[in-house]
Amino acid sequence: TPTVSETKSSFLKAYKRPIPSVYNTVLQELIVQQHLMRYKKTYRYDAVFALGFVTVYDQLMEGYPSDEDRDAIFQAYINALKEDPQQYRADAQKLEEWARAQTSSSLVEFSSRDGEVEAILKDIAERAGSKGSFSYSRFFAIGLFRLLELANATEPTVLEKLCAALNIDKRSVDRDLDVYRNLLSKLVQAKELLKEYVDREKKKREERSESPKANEAVKKCLGEYQYLS
Structure with a gap:
């Protein structure tokens, strides 16, 4: 089993460009959490977990300066956990499409129907019902919430x-x-603060005396943004 620092280091090797710290701080926290989930003895990948992670990732990275980078970071992150980024995306999409076609009652009555997603949910229910073969996690909870939404x-x-x-x-x-x-x-x-900061920096490039104060304020809130200026 790789250590947390090995997983983090795989991620950094796979994606070498700087990530603004408003995103990076959360990503680093998530990868540690997910590493611990991923290497639990009872862990088994499932599509609801994938949907939960994809939901969190997309919410976090909304507004990221480049779509291409956002995808590359996603790939690097999931690969660092020795899992398949394409599978995450495909499963999340499959569940989203399925959920859009459900009602409150059909959603909770999945066990009485046949179908690909129904089979996934039945498998989870079976494993969760027997001790030791299901590992609940925060991403799973978010996946459930997304289905309901x-x-x-x-x-x-x-x-x-x-x-x-x-x-x-x-x-x-x-x-x-x-x-x-x-x-x-x-x-x-945090993202609003970052945007204000970047806008303000653009306006005030010539008024350099103002800059240290802005830097200081943002540094306190969010960490280091030096390379944006």
Whole structure:
């Protein structure tokens, strides 16, 4: 099993360009968390987990200066975890398309129907119901939430029923979704600060005396952005 630092180092070797720290700080935190999930004895890749990660990644990287870089970072990140970035994307897309076609009731009644996604969910329910062969994680919770969102099934009772059908502890899901929402709101604020900073720097290039103050303020909030100026 690779160490956390080996995984991080694989990521940095695969993607060598600087990443603005508003993104990089969160990416580094995520890769550590995901490394620990990935190398748990009970870990087994599943499409809901993939959907959760893709959802988080796309939210985090929204507004990234370059689409090409955003994709390259995604590839480097998943490859560093010795998994398949194409599979993540394909599975996430498959689940998204499926969820868009569901209603609140069809979503929670997956076990009574046949189909590719239904089979994935049945497998999860079976493993989660037997001790030791399912590893719950925050990304899984976010994947579930995304399914509900796409099916427009946002009533709290639907999440409860879906968790019950999947043999997942709803309290863990609720807790992790709170953490996720909190992260998203922090990200939005951080990105707004970054944008203001970049705009201000553009305007004030000639007024160099102003620059140290702006630098200082942003440094305090978000870390180092020197290379943007």
